[in-house]
Amino acid sequence: MxxxxxxxxxxxxxxxxxxxxxxxxxxxxxxxxxxxxxxxxxxxxxxxxxxxxxxxxxxxxxxxxxxxxxxxxxxxxxxxxxxxxxxxxxxxxxxxxxxxxxxxxxxxxxxxxxxxxxxxxxxxxxxxxxxxxxxxxxxxxxxxxxxxxxxxxxxxxxxxxxxxxxxxxxxxxxxxxxxxxxxxxxxxxxxNPAVAPTSEPSYVNPAPVPSPANNSLERASLLFVKRYFSYWSADNQQALEFLDAALDEQVVFYGVKRSKRDILKEKGAIIRRWPARAYIERPDSIRINCDSSKMTCAVGGVMTWEARNEVRNAVASGVSEFTFVFDYSRGAAKIIYEDGKVLERNKL
Incomplete structure (x- = not known):
């Protein structure tokens, strides 16, 4: 071969x-x-x-x-x-x-x-x-x-x-x-030109993780985190479309209750500052704590990231903690809480 x-x-x-x-x-x-x-x-x-x-x-x-x-x-x-x-x-x-x-x-x-x-x-x-x-x-x-x-x-x-x-x-x-x-x-x-993909379907239209009717809360939350960072690392427009679908109307965002509209505006500014991004969770760091009575899950872990702006000739990279809370009470998962902090930062 x-x-x-x-x-x-x-x-x-x-x-x-x-x-x-x-x-x-x-x-x-x-x-x-x-x-x-x-x-x-x-x-x-x-x-x-x-x-x-x-x-x-x-x-x-x-x-x-x-x-x-x-x-x-x-x-x-x-x-x-x-x-x-x-x-x-x-x-x-x-x-x-x-x-x-x-x-x-x-x-x-x-x-x-x-x-x-x-x-x-x-x-x-x-x-x-x-x-x-x-x-x-x-x-x-x-x-x-x-x-x-x-x-x-x-x-x-x-x-x-x-x-x-x-x-x-x-x-x-x-x-x-x-x-x-x-x-x-x-x-x-x-x-055999008719060979078709045998693995998971493509995610062409951004959408939150499905209701856990077909998944456990823990499994659904793990998939949600992976999809969140995948979209945030890919196409800029798709990143914002995914967040628009995933965020609740009101989110406790880094300690302050804010509207989805305000958060999307801030995320858009990040995209303009850093057009090329890669955010990747460390699988062995992820911890999930679900409350089935409230249909919520808290997910925390560590991610590695790098961002670039070719026009400004700027590069930043580092390691950060992240925490989300997902609400499944209305079906599809919604982000109701997001927080985190930078553990290590490198800037060139």
């Missing part, structure tokens, strides 16, 4: 060319797949998360074909978040490379495909300081949380983040099987 011509771990220098221009993200037509194909080709820049989102919003199902040496980790996580949120499938074709930020986005596919000779490579998150690549603690925390969100095992997360910034772990068929990573040969869908 994968090329065996490269070492499992190889120096990145010389194997992946440096590309100065942004990725070309476009929709292509090809007869061997029944859904639209979104092509991502080239280095991923800070603006590419939003560019991908605009195109992805046009489709309820799609195959994302990827050929990139990597680039912006935040954009890679944004693209991956959108891929998973919409239940898109991902593909790296024969002879093409998907490494670093590209590879992390590829992992988000609800079905992951490769052709023989494809090269998919991973290494730890890093920043460039004084011309030298150095591992980034906050970047790796953000990356680890994202990988947990897309349901990768602890062993897989360790493997995908173990190579140093100057090195690369190239995925092989044997390694994928060992890690329990579901990767399929693209030849299978070329022989």
């Amino acid at each position: 994968f090329s065996m011509a490269f070492l499992k771990r190889a120096a990145i220098v010389g194997l992946i060319p440096s590309i100065a221009v942004a990725a070309n993200i476009s929709v292509i037509e090809r007869g061997d797949f029944k859904y639209p194909i979104i092509s991502l080709d080239g280095e991923i820049t800070n603006a590419d998360g939003d560019k991908f989102s605009v195109i992805a919003n046009r489709f309820s199902n799609a195959l994302v074909e990827m050929n990139s040496p990597g680039g912006s980790l935040l954009s890679g996580i944004q693209i991956g978040t959108i891929i998973r949120l919409r239940a898109f499938q991902t593909l790296v074709r024969k002879g093409e490379v998907c490494a670093s930020a590209c590879a992390y986005a590829w992992l988000a596919g609800t079905e992951r495909y490769v052709e023989g000779g494809a090269k998919i490579g991973f290494h730890a998150a890093y920043i460039v300081s004084h011309g030298q690549a150095k591992e980034s603690g906050s970047g790796n925390a953000l990356l680890g949380s994202y990988l947990s969100r897309i349901a990768l095992s602890d062993a897989a997360i360790v493997y995908f983040t173990s190579a140093a910034p100057q090195e690369m772990n190239w995925l092989t068929t044997q390694t994928a099987q060992k890690l329990g990573l579901n990767v399929q040969d693209y030849g299978a869908i070329r022989r």
